Amino acid sequence: MSVDKLPTVSAPPPPLLGIATADPQVVEAADEAGLDLAVIEDDGELDATLLAARLAVRTRRIGLLPVASTTATEPFLVSVAIATLDFVSQGRAGWVAEVAASREDAAAHVTWEVPADLIGDAREHVEAVRRLWDSWEDGAEIRDAATDRFIDRERLHHINYAGRYLSVRGPSITPRPPQGQPVVAVRDPALGAGADVLLTRDAGRPAPGLLHLVEIDAPGDTVPGAADGLLLRAGDPDAVAALAALRGAAPPPPAATLRERLGLPPAVNRYTKVPAP
């Protein structure tokens, strides 16, 4: 087959469109408008994960990524909270893993010794959260009346994570969530290795292996060609409508989970033994 017989490369799919807000009405408008995802910001008042859970019931399609600190939280509790959000939203959950602005800020709110290396602590936190999501294999709940067993305990795993700054034994108290691995987003490229999505204000920053959403302040802000999508810091439902208009008339594809909507591959469970061929 000669080169000129190759099929034409189709136009790139419309970029991913999201908003970042702490306003529930804006999130509901964004869901109506067909945007792909909403980052639920921490406004200093409401707990963003709890707000996301309420919105999970009040929305139908949009992905919900609450901001939760790595520095001031227990990985075990973040893991079960985001897994629960994934159950409540039927596979639309994510998490923006955010490092505290300073050690002092975080230390004022927790009773453990906050390490000086906030990035190192955050890397370990994200790793422990992800392992806990895998600590139950799919199908671990067997309800086998013949042997009186509710679970197959061979398919649950102590993660025995021991880092420099924190350790977690596991398994999780919450079964593996619908997406297997909810979507992890970060704003600090230093945490990119553990994440699926990078959110930055800098359009030019390369993000190998990560989806890259550029944060903008107005729907008309320049669309950077290299980015995978836009994240609007939205003030109101009008701005949401203007952002949705960038997609043109095409309706968003119906997607079952946030991972699918973002084009991420199905999550592989690190603890599942591959059967012998």
Next chain:
Amino acid sequence: MSAPRKQIRLAAHFPGVNNTTVWSDPAAGSHIDFGSFERFARTAERAKLDFFFLAEGLSLREHAGHLHDLDVVGRPDAMTLLAGLSAVTEHLGLAATLTTTYHEPHELARQLATLDRLSGGRAAWNLVTSTDAVSGANFRRGAHVAYDDRYARATAALTHAENYWREHPLPQGRPVILQAGDSDDGREFAARHADAVFTRHGSLQEGRAFSADLKGRLARYGRAPGELLILPGATFVLGDTDAEAHERAEVVRRQQVSGGTAIVFAEQLWNRDLSSYDPDGPLPDVEPVEGEITIAPGSIPARMFSGRRHETVAQLRTLAEAEGGLSLRDVMVRTRSRHSFVGSPETVAAEIDRAVQADACDGFILVPHITPGGLDELADQVIPLLQERGSFRADYAPGATLRQTLGLA
């Protein structure tokens, strides 16, 4: 004109991760899908109950060195789940059990404030302390705090929360505080701080003694008896007639104590490996082992038998023999499974009302054994009878907070 009847307070406990919850029944559904929780909460609200209740466990149960696999395993994060339920309910209180041993005071205060806002003043906190070291291994600080310090930490956490709630005013002012500790420290903490106590003292006689003890402690904190509600946990089995209910209860008890569960119960008592015994055979012919708890560390029943294992085993042997040679499982069904209320709807309504009117308690936290439909019969058959008696609300007051619904505000 006669005095108005004392009003019954009723809550619904979502079925938990012990053998009370029957997962082997064909009617048993998911313990993790949001739909199960939504259905259960909607039934509770249809029945005009006071609140929906979730327990907590921050590690999976272990027995004989393995994850315990015979009961329901796995649960959602309580606060995240309740925030979701705030969107499908309007009046029902939303109560989470949260231990001050492993949750951080600041996050607790903020999450409870968030739930109170999202629900329009329907948040409740069952404040507990933890004693198990297994959960500690899941947390940054590692091993759990010392047993004797647990109420000091609880008090510090509550004080922090109350300060936070004053600075960030909530619809309820303060979420409803429940407390479940039964030690002297626990009772004193409840008398000083709690709005309601979740207790296991459910019988008329025990309940009156417990209630009198607890309410007697209130005066020293300047509180009136009506400011602390006593709410025992209560299971129930209904039938068209009392006889039918008792037949059904017998079936449920055997579902709750499977052969495997009977062995686990025996191991908690004997404090040794009995896995080679047949649950349908006679009681194990070996003697129990006193001293360090080896087979079920962290198990409350295993600890409760300490010091009286030989005496208890002897009693069980006498029972088995007197009843014509009961099997191990039969004995465990008889001694380790009972239901608080068994009878026709008329009988159960009368017993619930009698306990409350006799001041054995102020109401009950109802614990169905089937998820998510275990509340349906009670909602349809018992609640209308309590309403006819004038002992239970016909409807919620519009816009009431949980504190108002419970008559605490």
